[in-house]
Amino acid sequence: MDMQSISYIIDTLYAIFAMTLIIFMVPGFAMLEAGIVRTKNVTSVLTINTLIYAIASLAFLLFGYSLAFGELGNDSMSKYAAFLFQMAFVGKVINIMSGGVSERAKIIPLAIFTVIMGSVLYPLVVNITWGANFLEGTILELSMYDLAGSTVIHSTGGWALLAAILIIGARKGRYTKEGGIRVIPASNIPLVTLGAFLLWIGWFGFNGGSVGSIASKENADLVALTILNTNTAGLSGAIMVAIIMHLMYKKLDLTMILNGALGGLVSITAGPDLYDIYTPILVGAIGGGLVVLGVSLFDKLRIDDPVGALSVHLLNGIWGTLAVGIFASNGNDITLIGQLKGILVIAVFTFISSYIILYIINKIVPLRAGNDEEMQGLDVQECGLEAYPEFKRAF
Numbered sequence: 001m002d003m004q005s006i007s008y009i010i011d012t013l014y015a016i017f018a019m020t021l022i023i024f025m026v027p028g029f030a031m032l033e034a035g036i037v038r039t040k041n042v043t044s045v046l047t048i049n050t051l052i053y054a055i056a057s058l059a060f061l062l063f064g065y066s067l068a069f070g071e072l073g074n075d076s077m078s079k080y081a082a083f084l085f086q087m088a089f090v091g092k093v094i095n096i097m098s099g100g101v102s103e104r105a106k107i108i109p110l111a112i113f114t115v116i117m118g119s120v121l122y123p124l125v126v127n128i129t130w131g132a133n134f135l136e137g138t139i140l141e142l143s144m145y146d147l148a149g150s151t152v153i154h155s156t157g158g159w160a161l162l163a164a165i166l167i168i169g170a171r172k173g174r175y176t177k178e179g180g181i182r183v184i185p186a187s188n189i190p191l192v193t194l195g196a197f198l199l200w201i202g203w204f205g206f207n208g209g210s211v212g213s214i215a216s217k218e219n220a221d222l223v224a225l226t227i228l229n230t231n232t233a234g235l236s237g238a239i240m241v242a243i244i245m246h247l248m249y250k251k252l253d254l255t256m257i258l259n260g261a262l263g264g265l266v267s268i269t270a271g272p273d274l275y276d277i278y279t280p281i282l283v284g285a286i287g288g289g290l291v292v293l294g295v296s297l298f299d300k301l302r303i304d305d306p307v308g309a310l311s312v313h314l315l316n317g318i319w320g321t322l323a324v325g326i327f328a329s330n331g332n333d334i335t336l337i338g339q340l341k342g343i344l345v346i347a348v349f350t351f352i353s354s355y356i357i358l359y360i361i362n363k364i365v366p367l368r369a370g371n372d373e374e375m376q377g378l379d380v381q382e383c384g385l386e387a388y389p390e391f392k393r394a395f
Contacts, residue, residue, distance in 0.1 A: 006215070007076070007213075007215035007216070008076065008077060008078075008215075010214060010215040011076050011077040011081075011212075011213050011214065011215045012077040012078040012081045014209070014213075014214045014215075014223075015077055015078075015081040015082060015084070015085045015209060016081050016084060016085075017205070017209075018085060018088075018205035018206075018208060018209025019081070019084045019085045019087075019088045019205065019209065020205065021201065021202050021204055021205025021206070021208075021209070022085075022088035022089065022092075022202050022205045022206050022209070023053075023088055023202075024198050024201055024202040024205075025092060025095070025198065025199050025202035025203075025206070026049065026053045026091065026095075027195070027198055028195050028196070028197075028198030028199035028200075028201075028202055029049055029092075029095040029098075029099065029195065029199065030045070030046050030049035030050070030195065031191045031192070031194045031195030031198060032099070032191070032192055032194075032195025032196055032199065032258075032307065033045045033049065033098070033099040033102055033195070033306075033307055034046055034188065034191050034195070034387070035186055035187065035188040035189060035190070035191030035192035035193075035194075035195060036099070036102070036186045036187070036192055036255070036306055036307050037102050037103050037186075037187060037306060038103065038184065038187050038377070039187045039188075039377075039386075039387060039388045040376065040377025040378070040379055040380075040386070041102060041103045041377050041378050041379060042187070042188075042379065042387035042388065043378075043379040043382075043383045043385050043386060043387045044102075044107060044377075044378035044379050044382045044383055045098075045099075045102050046387070047107055047382070047383055048098050048107050048110055048111070049095065049098060051107065051111050051114070052091050052094045052095055052098060052110075052111075052114050053091045055111055055114045055115055055118065056090045056091040056093075056094055056114050056117065056118035057087050057090065057091060057118070058118075059090075059114070059115050059118030059119035060086075060087050060090045060118050060119065060122075060123070061083075061087065062119070063119035063120070063123070064090060064118055064119045064120070064122065064123040065083060065086060065087070065123070067119070067120065067123040067124065067127060068086070068122075068123035068124075068126035068127050068130070068131040068132070069086070069126070069127075069130075069131045069132055070131070070132045076212070076213060077213075085209055086126075088205075089149065089153055089206075090117075090118050090122055091118070092153055092157065093117060093122050093153055093156050093157040093160070094110075094113070094114050094117050094118070094157065094160075095157070096153075096154065096157030096158060096160075096161060096309050096313045097110075097113075097157050097160045097161040097164060097309070098110060099306065099307035099309050100161040100164070100165060100305045100306065100307060100309040100310060101161065101164050101165060101168060101367075102306050102307065103171050103306060103374070103378070104168060104169075104170075104171050104172070104368055104369055104374050104378075105164070105168055105367055105368060105369070106365075106366065106367060106368065106369050106378070106382060107378075107382050107383075108365055109361050109362065109365045109366070109367045110367070112361055112365065113160075113164075113354075113357065113358060113361060116357055117160065117354075121156075121160075121350065121353055121354065121357075122156060124349070125152055125156050125346055125349070125350065126152060128140075128141075128142055128345070128346075129142060129144065129146060129151075129152050129342070129346075130146075130152065140345060142338070142341060142342045142345060143333065143334075143335070143338035143341070143342070144321065144338055144339050144341065144342025144343070145270065145271060145274075145324050145328075145333070145334045145338075145339065146269075146270045146271075146321055146324075146342065147207065147210050147211075147226075147269065147270060147271055147272065147273055147274075148206050148207045148209075148210035148269045148270070148272075149206075149210075149269055149270075149317075150266060150267065150269040150270035150316070150317045150318075150319075150320030150321045151270065151317050151318070151320075151321045151342060151343055151346055152346070153269075153317075154266045154269065154313040154314070154316065154317035154320075155313065155314055155317030155318055155321070155343065155346065155347065155350075156317075156346060156350050157309070157313055157314075158309065158310055158313040158314025158315075158317055159314065159346075159347055159350040159351040159354060160350060160351075160354040160358075161305070161309055161310060161313075161314070162303070162310060162314065162351065163351055163354040163355035163358055164354070164358055164367070165303055165304065165305065165310075166303075166355070167355070167358050167359060167362055167367060168362070168367045168368040169304070169368070170302060170303075170304030171184070171304050171306070171374070172371065172374050172375065174304045175302050175304070181299050184306070186255055189254060189255070192254075192255055192258060193254065193258060196258035196259075196261065196262060199262060199265075200231075200234055200261060200262075200265065203230055203234070203265045203269075204227045204230060204231070206230075206269070207226050207227065207230045207268070207269055207272050207273075208223050208226050208227040208230070210226075211223045211226055211273055222273055225272075225273065225277070226272045226273045227272075228277060229268055229272040229273075229275055229277065229279075229280040230265060230268055230269075230272045230280075232268075232277065232280040232281060232284065233264040233265060233267060233268035233272070233280040233281075233283055233284030233287065234261045234262070234264045234265045234268075234284060235261070235264070235284065236264050236280065236281045236282075236283075236284030236285045236287075236288065237260040237261050237262070237263045237264020237265065237267070237284040237285065237287045237288035237291070238257050238258070238260045238261035238264065238288065239260075239285070239288070240260060240264075240284070240285040240286075240287075240288030240289055241256050241257050241259070241260025241261075241263075241288040241289075241291060241292055242257050242260070244288070244289065244292050245257070245292070248292075255308075256291070256292065256295070256308075259291050259295075259308045259311065259312050260287075260288035260291050260292070261288075262291075262312045263284075263287040263288050263290060263291040263311065263312045263315075263316045264283070264284030264285070264287040264288055264316075265284075265287075266287065266312055266313055266316035266317055266320055267283050267284060267286065267287030267290075267316040267317075267319050267320035267323060268280050268283055268284060268287075268320060269317075269320055270320040270321045270323065270324045271320070271323065271324035271327075271328050274324060274327075274328035274334075275327060275328060279327050282327075283319075283320070283323045283327070286319060286323075287316045287319060287320070290311065290315045290316055290319055291308065291311045291312055291315075291316070292311075293311075293315075294308070294310060294311025294312075294314075294315045295308050295311050297311075298310055298311065318343055321339050321342065321343050322336065322339055322340065322343070324339055325337075325338065325339035325340070369381065369382075
């Protein structure tokens with residue numbers, strides 16, 4: 001067997017392994033969201049997470065991949081492995097959105113939006129960044145560097161989420177008429193912790209797999225560096241939030257610390273292969289700080305996001321992409337202006353298109369559950385199955 005065939009086999013195996021790690025993020029999102037929401041909404045959250053994986057993946061198989069990349073083909077590994085790796089990403093965009101509208105958004109309209117996001121909106125974003133690039137040669141052509149999707153995935157999901165929240169509004173009773181904020185505590189902290197760590201583990205495939213090859217000494221080193229830097233940013237984000245929360249409140253809020261870790265992971269996703277082993281400490285720490293700032297800011301704006309997805313994914317997706325321009329600019333291919341242009345183009349496209357599509361869906365199939373449904377909990381009305389039937393539901 002020649003070296004080219006061996007390299008082909010190794011890279012195929014690595015792509016499938018990385019894809020499997022990314023799929024661990026499906027239960028990661030599901031467990032984190034199930035632990036954050038009240039017990040009366042747990043089954044509905046788990047149901048939409050399951051449907052997102054199934055619907056988005058199939059939509060990408062049937063329509064999205066060809067729109068993003070053109071023909072199914074790859075010279076360095078099996079074309080089927082290359083597809084599976086890209087397919088693993090698509091559901092994460094909508095998972096970001098589903099958690100942020102939980103406890104008041106209905107399953108069917110979210111499933112309809114999943115079809116459109118998985119087959120058209122997300123593939124178009126991929127097309128102009130990682131894919132066939134129909135903007136090539138135009139004034140809008142992007143030169144943004146985004147290895148694994150700080151903007152392409154995380155900010156895209158964040159902008160779609162912001163559009164959805166503006167349409168459906170806050171949970172009933174979340175904000176008082178006097179301007180106060182009612183705290184709605186998480187129902188299951190162990191599930192939140194499990195979900196966050198499943199996401200953390202999945203990130204190693206997310207970023208490490210995006211290097212594209214591991215079949216040479218140089219690429220193996222680059223994959224290892226990428227995973228090291230990914231982990232470092234998560235560590236730094238968690239520690240920064242712990243410090244901030246203790247200084248501000250003399251308390252160590254575990255849900256915020258976990259979100260700080262996730263914020264650090266999002267912020268490093270654009271360029272973990274470009275940094276030395278120390279820069280991710282700073283990138284992740286700033287990411288953790290942005291989570292604390294973002295949660296407070298969005299609550300002041302009365303934008304109700306139960307899981308903090310806007311702070312973790314939207315703000316840190318932006319920061320992570322800018323960080324590449326700040327810390328890894330080489331004056332030619334990567335510039336801060338190029339990074340900013342990519343952020344703005346994708347923000348405008350994703351937010352406006354998501355808002356229009358969600359607005360139309362909402363007119364046909366209302367996105368928001370009725371007051372009685374929301375008070376009773378979506379599990380009964382949407383699924384006919386309660387996650388904790390032996391417990392008295394908290395209204």
